Amino acid sequence: MPTLREIQLFELQMLKDVVKVCDDNNITYILSSGTLLGAVRHGGFIPWDDDIDIYMPLSDYKKFLKIAQRELGEKYFVQNYKTDKNYSEMWTQIRANGTTSMPVKAYKFDIHYGMCMDIFPAVGVCDAPKKKLKQKKALSLNRLLLHDAYAKAVNKPMNYKLKLIYAIPRCIRRMICKINEHRIMLDPMKYNQWAAVWYSMEVSVIQPKKILEKFTKIKFEDEYFNTFDDYDLYLKNVYGDYMTPPPENKRGGHTDELGNIIFDLHKDYSEYKKELSEKYDQNEKI
Secondary structure, eight states: OOOHHHHHHHHHHHHHHHHHHHHHTTOOOEEOHHHHHHHHHHSSSOTTOOOOEEEEEHHHHHHHHHHHHHHHGGGEEEESTTTSTTOOOSSEEEEETTOEEEEGGGGGSOSOOSEEEEEEEEEEEOSSHHHHHHHHHHHHHHHHHHOHHHHHHTTOOOOHHHHHHHHSOHHHHHHHHHHHGGGTOOOGGGSSEEEEOOSOTTTSOOEEGGGGSOEEEEEETTEEEEEETTHHHHHHHHHSSTTSOOOGGGOOOOOOTTOSEEEESSSOHHHHHHHHIIIIIHHHHO
16 A cells, blocks of 8 residues: 555656646646645645646647547546546546556446546536526536446435436436536636536536636646636635645545545556455355
């Protein structure tokens, strides 16, 4: 099991590899969320954090997805619901092949669980209340349509509506999501507000357009990366008093409803899936 610092340094290299693709192809990326908070407050990773988050304006996000797999090569897998049939979110993760970042209880599910970093598209948020509501519902619907594998993993109770939805073949549900995207993925430059596509519109913090119009460089660990010029306003909107660390009992890396997470920088997740399947499935038979 790697140390937290070893995980951080591995993910730092992932960030550098992604940024090189962006710089070489004139694609805008933005250090964001806890990664940006760490840069401002700690000069690098938040000492107890273990992931990397970046945003891309929608047009850059689309451009990145067209070239990312080719440019990143066999070292990485570009994961979203269009490339990984059981992936359940509306943003993209870059996964490192030959590694593991997998919740223990996820061993039964056919999904790539290598070390990862998150890439969130920044999209426009409708100004008109009715259109904004439609956009919110579209995102909620897409997540619902894609989330059957996760729901089964955590033994989430399902009412008859969910059972009916999940009875629809997943390939058809994915097709509905693609059609529904036009209500979610709006050009942020055409609206007064924007947000990162996350779990839902309620969770995503809506930001003023001006934050997305000007950028600067900020030091994160040993290099400088792009971020918002007015990162102070962005961070206040997301975290409030962001320079005050949380109490010690609120600090910790990511946990998951699926159980403890296995990290391995040198062993492929598929090997852990096989080992866990042999261990737990045999116990179930007993």
